Amino acid sequence: GNSVTQMEGPVTLSEEAFLTINCTYTATGYPSLFWYVQYPGEGLQLLLKATKADDKGSNKGFEATYRKETTSFHLEKGSVQVSDSAVYFCALSPYSGAGSYQLTFGKGTKLSVIP
Amino acid sequence: DADVTQTPRNRITKTGKRIMLECSQTKGHDRMYWYRQDPGLGLRLIYYSFDVKDINKGEISDGYSVSRQAQAKFSLSLESAIPNQTALYFCATSEKSSGITRNEQFFGPGTRLTVL
Numbered sequence: 001g002n003s004v005t006q007m008e009g010p011v012t013l014s015e016e017a018f019l020t021i022n023c024t025y026t027a028t029g030y031p032s033l034f035w036y037v038q039y040p041g042e043g044l045q046l047l048l049k050a051t052k053a054d055d056k057g058s059n060k061g062f063e064a065t066y067r068k069e070t071t072s073f074h075l076e077k078g079s080v081q082v083s084d085s086a087v088y089f090c091a092l093s094p095y096s097g098a099g100s101y102q103l104t105f106g107k108g109t110k111l112s113v114i115p
Numbered sequence: 116d117a118d119v120t121q122t123p124r125n126r127i128t129k130t131g132k133r134i135m136l137e138c139s140q141t142k143g144h145d146r147m148y149w150y151r152q153d154p155g156l157g158l159r160l161i162y163y164s165f166d167v168k169d170i171n172k173g174e175i176s177d178g179y180s181v182s183r184q185a186q187a188k189f190s191l192s193l194e195s196a197i198p199n200q201t202a203l204y205f206c207a208t209s210e211k212s213s214g215i216t217r218n219e220q221f222f223g224p225g226t227r228l229t230v231l
Contacts, residue, residue: 034219043119043205043222044158089157102173103220107157 002027006090006106013080013113021075021109023064023090031092033057033066033073034103038087047075047088080113087111118142119223121206127229134193136226138206145211147189148220149173149181152203161204164189165211196230203227 007022025031032051036044048057053068062077073090090106119140128134138147145166150158160173162181170183178200182190193200204227207220 036222041224043224044207044220045222046219049219102160102163103158105157105159107155 002104004090004092004104004106006109010110015082015113015115016079019077019080021088023073025071025092027092031094034091035064035075036089082113082115085113119208119221121223121226125227128196129231130197132196134196136191136204138189140187140208142208144208146209148207149191150205198230201230
């Protein structure tokens, strides 16, 4: 079946540090890949997405590149801010088949950024 | 105004009680979903609905039921609540589309349910 594995947290960084949150996946074919963010007390929001190999999703200074050869979609940001403190979820949606409109989530990585 | 709303936002109940969580959306999306979130487990799909007459079980449907009253409303019920159903519950919606927005889901703010 489909699965998503992301690095366990919590991750604590100082402001302006470089962020990487690793995400790897298992799926057949070419799934779509997503990063969602959950700020304290809120629901999940889509942060960025990529739908085919070598695509780079980007938003709010965050980037992730769809790497088919390593089945990875690592999230990066060059300089984090306190306001980036949140839980980050990697997710996939299969390309086709009965489950093609469902999302499979990783367990989430909590990021805390300290001033 | 929020596009996806959930009521109540918080609920404490006792074992054996019937509970209904409600979700409404103004996005005009056909597809709606119910998830539960547990610490360290991420989100798991309970039920999903592709339209009013199309309702499907997700990964963890046991102990839950749903009702799609209209395109904009999707309710989750716990017929007889038990403590291990204590969790954060999210409703989500998505378009019926095969384009690049495929399965981009939009989430409500969540309902925190505690079963004593």
